[in-house]
Amino acid sequence: MNRLPSLFISHGSPMTALQPGQVGPRLAELAAGLQRPRAIVMASAHWLGRAPLVSAAPQPETIHDFGGFPEPLYQLQYPAPGAPALAQEVAQRLADAGLQPGIDPRRGLDHGAWVPLRYLYPQADIPVLQVSIQPMLGPQHQFALGRALAPLREQGVLLIGSGSITHNLHDWHSYSEAKEAPYVRPFIGWVEQKLEADDLPALFDYRRQAPFAAQAHPTDEHLLPLYFAMGAAGGDQLGAQRIDAGIDQGFLAMDIYRFDGADAAA
Template identity: 75%
Template structure:
């Protein structure tokens, strides 16, 4: 079985499920360029906890964790199966790395998981194991989560962090009619360059080093899935590749990244 990359996905608004735009196209293209995984572990910015939790539901329900959207959005389902045995393996790998993980047999898939998965794998046939993040423990903790699970990439498991390269909802209505928040492109460029340079230390310290970091991310939870995906790339070079999926509402950068790690890009399935 061929080694899979790890991914970082900017999932955008829940409305992406109904209005996919460029990011839906890019996700479909990305899926076509990957070997088909046997399972997915998904670390979403919308499942946060004080310690690592691993979803072990055999059929994770679709969670509509938002309000005030069109009724059609609440009718959407993503009925992917779960993978309790893989969840137990994920828990053990985290425990072996000194990360006190617990299984959660009731957790479903929040919109940070099921919205992008609708475009990556629309048939919903690949088992999905959700994983919680602990942003209060900092980026290095998320990196450690990814590193602990990196061996799963050799077993046909796709490791995905889902967040947003920029995420400042205070500016949601401020930049319209083609205007962009001034911090977005400098932040995008800084992240892309640091990833190209394999500069993990700078990325861990992004709030002090990146231009406009606090404006781009008033809180950490939507960027830290990137640190998970970086960790999941394993030791050595990241093999980072940016996929530009545009900027939504002038302030949500929709970048996607794949990390093939040391050894470079893989060929399609």
């Protein structure tokens, strides 16, 4: 079995589930080019905590963790099975890395997980579990989470971070498809440049070094899954490849990244 890449996905607003835009076809194309995983581990911007938790529900519910959207959105389900045995292995790997995880036997799939998974694997027949992220511990901690789980890529497990390359909800009605926020393209260009250069110190220090960092991310949680995916590349050579999926509503950059690590140079 070939080693799977790790992925970062910008999941956009919950409405992406009904309005796929560019990201839906891009995710379908991406999945079509990958070997079928035996399981999926996702770190979503919508499960936060003080310590890492691993979901172990045998049949995770579809969580509609949002309000004020059209009723059809709340009817959508993603009935993928869970992976309790894999959850125990994930927790053990995190413990071995000194990350002090816990197990949550009831946690379902939040929209940061099930919205993109509807386009990656619409049959919902691949077991899925989630790992929480810890915003107060910063990018290097999320990188360590991914690094601890990187060996699972050799066992047919797809490791995914789900967040957003830009995420400033204060701008929800300020921009549009015809009027982009001025900070978006400089920020995504900087991220792409640093990822292609494997410049981990700069990426860890994005708040100080990236252009318009405070505008692109007033809070960290939607960028932190990127670091999980970077860590899951398995080394300091990321093998990053950007997949452009457009800019939703003029302020949500929908970039997708795949990280092949050292395999990218092979």
